[in-house]
Amino acid sequence: MNELSLFIQAAAHPDECAARIQNQGKKIIGYLCSYTPEEIIHAAGAHPVRLFGTGETILNADRHLQSYCCSLARGVLENAVSGRLDFLDGAVFPHTCDTIQRLSDIWRLNTDFGFFADVVLPVKFDTESARDYLREVLEKFKEELERWLNITITDQSLGRSFEIYNTIRKKLTELYELKSENPELISGRDLAAVVKGTMIMERDSLPDHLGRLIAEIKSGLYTRSDTGKKKRLILSGSICDHPDFYELLEKSGGIVVGDDLCTGERFFEGEIEQTGSPMKAISRRYAERTICPAKHVSERARGEALIKKVKDRNAQGVIFLFVKFCDPHAFDYPYIKEMLEKESIPGIMIEVEDQLPPEGQLKTRFETFIHML
Amino acid sequence: MAESPKIKMDEKMKEIMTGYYIEAKTASETGKKVAWITSGGPVEPLIAMDVIPVYPENHGAMIGASKMGGDLCERAEAMGYSGDLCSYARSDIASAVIEGGPIGGLPKPDMLVACNNICGTVMKWYEVLARFYNVPLFIFDTPMCHTEYREESKRYVKRQVLEYIAFLETVCKKKFDYDVMAEVGRRSIQAQQLWQAVLDTAMARPSPMTAFDGFYHLALIVTLRGTQIAVEYYKDLLKEMEERVSRGTGAVPNEKYRLMWDNLPIWYRLKWLSRKFAAHNACLVADTYNTAWCRSLRYIHSEDFLDSMAEGYTRMYLNIGIDQMADTIIEMVQKYKADGLVMHSNRSCKPYSFGQFDIARMVRERAGIPCLMIESHMVDERSFSESQTETRIDAFMEMISSTPH
Ligand code: SF4
Ligand code: SF4
Ligand code: SF4
Numbered sequence: 001m002n003e004l005s006l007f008i009q010a011a012a013h014p015d016e017c018a019a020r021i022q023n024q025g026k027k028i029i030g031y032l033c034s035y036t037p038e039e040i041i042h043a044a045g046a047h048p049v050r051l052f053g054t055g056e057t058i059l060n061a062d063r064h065l066q067s068y069c070c071s072l073a074r075g076v077l078e079n080a081v082s083g084r085l086d087f088l089d090g091a092v093f094p095h096t097c098d099t100i101q102r103l104s105d106i107w108r109l110n111t112d113f114g115f116f117a118d119v120v121l122p123v124k125f126d127t128e129s130a131r132d133y134l135r136e137v138l139e140k141f142k143e144e145l146e147r148w149l150n151i152t153i154t155d156q157s158l159g160r161s162f163e164i165y166n167t168i169r170k171k172l173t174e175l176y177e178l179k180s181e182n183p184e185l186i187s188g189r190d191l192a193a194v195v196k197g198t199m200i201m202e203r204d205s206l207p208d209h210l211g212r213l214i215a216e217i218k219s220g221l222y223t224r225s226d227t228g229k230k231k232r233l234i235l236s237g238s239i240c241d242h243p244d245f246y247e248l249l250e251k252s253g254g255i256v257v258g259d260d261l262c263t264g265e266r267f268f269e270g271e272i273e274q275t276g277s278p279m280k281a282i283s284r285r286y287a288e289r290t291i292c293p294a295k296h297v298s299e300r301a302r303g304e305a306l307i308k309k310v311k312d313r314n315a316q317g318v319i320f321l322f323v324k325f326c327d328p329h330a331f332d333y334p335y336i337k338e339m340l341e342k343e344s345i346p347g348i349m350i351e352v353e354d355q356l357p358p359e360g361q362l363k364t365r366f367e368t369f370i371h372m373l
Numbered sequence: 374m375a376e377s378p379k380i381k382m383d384e385k386m387k388e389i390m391t392g393y394y395i396e397a398k399t400a401s402e403t404g405k406k407v408a409w410i411t412s413g414g415p416v417e418p419l420i421a422m423d424v425i426p427v428y429p430e431n432h433g434a435m436i437g438a439s440k441m442g443g444d445l446c447e448r449a450e451a452m453g454y455s456g457d458l459c460s461y462a463r464s465d466i467a468s469a470v471i472e473g474g475p476i477g478g479l480p481k482p483d484m485l486v487a488c489n490n491i492c493g494t495v496m497k498w499y500e501v502l503a504r505f506y507n508v509p510l511f512i513f514d515t516p517m518c519h520t521e522y523r524e525e526s527k528r529y530v531k532r533q534v535l536e537y538i539a540f541l542e543t544v545c546k547k548k549f550d551y552d553v554m555a556e557v558g559r560r561s562i563q564a565q566q567l568w569q570a571v572l573d574t575a576m577a578r579p580s581p582m583t584a585f586d587g588f589y590h591l592a593l594i595v596t597l598r599g600t601q602i603a604v605e606y607y608k609d610l611l612k613e614m615e616e617r618v619s620r621g622t623g624a625v626p627n628e629k630y631r632l633m634w635d636n637l638p639i640w641y642r643l644k645w646l647s648r649k650f651a652a653h654n655a656c657l658v659a660d661t662y663n664t665a666w667c668r669s670l671r672y673i674h675s676e677d678f679l680d681s682m683a684e685g686y687t688r689m690y691l692n693i694g695i696d697q698m699a700d701t702i703i704e705m706v707q708k709y710k711a712d713g714l715v716m717h718s719n720r721s722c723k724p725y726s727f728g729q730f731d732i733a734r735m736v737r738e739r740a741g742i743p744c745l746m747i748e749s750h751m752v753d754e755r756s757f758s759e760s761q762t763e764t765r766i767d768a769f770m771e772m773i774s775s776t777p778h
Contacts, residue, residue: 063730064728064730064731065727066718066720066726066729068720068723069723069727095516095517097493098492098493098494098724098727099723101517101724102695102723102727102728103727104519105519105694105695105696105728105731106695106727106728106731108519108520108694109695109696109731110731118517118519118520120516120517120523120526122514122516122529123489123493123496123512123514124512124514129529129532129533130514130529132529132532133516133525133526133528133529137516137525140523140525293497294493296496296500296512299500299503299504299510300504324457327458327494327497327723328493328497330454330455330458331454331458331462331494331497331498331500331501332497333453333455334452334453334454334501335501335504337453351455
């Protein structure tokens with residue numbers, strides 16, 4: 001079996017993958033947001049797994065969340081209360097958007113997975129008091145894990161986790177660079193599966209898997225034949241858990257050469273420094289990485305970062321991929337769009353729920369947009 | 374059906390609010406600074422600095438009440454703002470850009486103060502404003518207290534109180550006067566106590582006021598708490614309500630059923646709803662919105678206002694877990710002897726609305742009263758279905774009236 005198929009399998013069946021890891025005696029902790037301090041969970045000897053929306057019909061979550069709640073929160077809750085997440089030993093909720101705050105309450109009152117923690121992060125990272133508070137919150141989270149598992153999380157074990165995560169992140173960055181330089185080396189669909197896989201698979205062996213995968217990619221194992229000239233695009237939004245999206249886009253003549261997603265670069269960007277206090281090191285990465293719209297560093301940070309990315313990657317346009325009812329992203333859209341326009345960078349916005357819009361409709365929109373570039 | 378008696382203080386309120394907005398709109402001539410601040414934000418330091426606080430949310434309520442919300446929201450959508458966003462934010466942003474709305478837009482701010490103890494929306498909304506007006510923004514971050522007010526949050530919020538004062542000193546170019554602050558703090562507490570006392574008169578049977586009356590008279594506790602005007606106003610309002618109680622005058626003639634309201638008002642349908650319930654002899658005697666402005670009384674003290682305000686503002690009604698929200702509602706059901714709970718499932722306000730199903734279940738189980746859910750966008754009248762709401766209210770009232778009391 002080649003390396004890629006490992007990732008594809010994990011991405012397609014996270015529950016099976018998590019259950020296997022659980023059988024090896026590890027506690028599984030679910031999370032929804034890229035501000036989850038995974039490194040601490042890993043250092044505790046537990047295993048962090050990112051949770052995604054559901055492909056199933058919403059039945060049980062309707063008793064807790066209105067129809068105007070985003071499909072991610074509704075989907076994850078549906079899975080949780082319908083017994084589809086029974087592999088979990090716990091879950092953690094970092095402070096992000098209003099929806100997740102309430103999902104956390106509903107989860108705490110209606111599920112019983114064992115461990116539960118709110119990590120009430122600051123909403124801004126641009127002041128010293130906020131960064132100090134962030135450090136203290138992470139420290140508290142660490143203590144909660146220690147109490148639950150009856151262990152001590154040492155600085156050594158944290159250092160080891162940082163090392164592993166740094167390597168994983170570096171390798172993912174390298175993969176993205178490869179893709180940006182030679183888009184035909186791996187399809188968008190497969191690359192997305194790799195990133196998703198790293199949120200699910202056992203972390204200790206990931207550096208090796210990724211290393212071999214990169215070698216395979218470079219050797220041309222996954223090179224695509226449909227190498228017709230494609231327009232280079234950046235994808236911006238919260239999550240993209242739609243493999244078909246990439247395929248359809250490529251069929252329509254576009255190719256994603258970088259993203260501003262929290263299931264993409266925002267998730268793996270930045271390294272953790274190995275010097276000084278570990279919690280301070282994690283918080284520094286949060287403060288420096290490209291910000292999510294539910295957090296604040298300045299009024300235009302996201303727009304500036306996106307324009308820089310478009311230029312760095314030599315991209316010709318931006319696709320905004322939004323989850324319907326997602327407030328933080330919807331608020332930023334008009335200003336970022338305007339900033340792009342000033343730079344003559346075209347963009348389109350596509351709103352999705354659990355399912356993508358019908359294929360024909362999406363394809364027409366892609367094609368019209370790509371033609372214009 | 375007999376008409377509800379008019380509250381005499383209505384006129385006074387109109388007068389005060391008109392004067393307040395005139396003062397705010399002429400601030401540039403009088404040399405006063407204007408700050409836009411969120412409704413749950415720490416306004417007292419602004420009053421102490423002689424800055425005029427302006428509330429976009431109060432503006433949103435006015436827009437809604439004057440039924441201009443639909444149009445302004447549509448304009449915001451044309452600017453690219455999704456129709457699923459909070460309709461306060463949408464209508465206010467549009468009115469800022471086109472200088473429209475019932476008062477031709479709010480006076481331009483010299484600074485912005487966003488406190489996220491009510492939602493994350495306000496941070497995004499105020500970022501929009503900061504870009505538009507190009508003025509400094511202070512984010513007062515109050516970590517959510519899902520189950521408790523933690524030590525580290527306490528330290529963080531207290532540090533921000535000092536940063537806030539430093540921010541004001543910079544923008545206003547003058548020193549902060551702690552003696553004035555103490556006085557403002559005392560007045561704020563006094564106004565909140567009076568407001569609570571006003572709401573408490575609704576314990577009487579019949580109740581002298583409805584929650585809908587409260588939504589109107591709430592304006593000063595939101596807008597002018599910390600000033601003597603608010604204190605005097607609520608003293609008079611309290612007197613009027615107490616007189617009603619002693620005379621046995623009810624806000625709803627023939628009050629038979631007592632209900633509680635949850636969530637923000639449906640501003641463009643206040644009168645309609647209030648008539649609708651009154652026609653069923655039902656009085657909305659209490660709600661979670663009006664009381665949100667006296668909730669911090671249990672945490673703040675006039676001896677150390679600035680310090681205790683950190684806790685008061687952090688433990689706001691919307692900044693706590695839904696189980697604590699349910700506890701609060703159940704206490705109120707008992708206190709005001711409510712027979713049912715009307716929940717406004719407000720598409721505009723996710724932090725207030727998500728969790729309502731669970732809260733309703735807890736209220737049903739623990740307080741033994743039925744709950745009704747009606748859906749809208751609070752100032753975007755395009756989203757409201759009158760016939761559907763009417764049918765649901767009628768069915769609910771029928772159920773209430775058929776259960777023995
Ligand atoms: S968009 Fe922000 S809140 Fe949502 S998952 Fe990403 S990082 Fe978390
Ligand atoms: S998609 Fe948006 S609204 Fe939904 S959980 Fe993520 S940030 Fe929140
Ligand atoms: S989201 Fe809710 S709390 Fe926030 S501004 Fe809108 S109505 Fe107010």
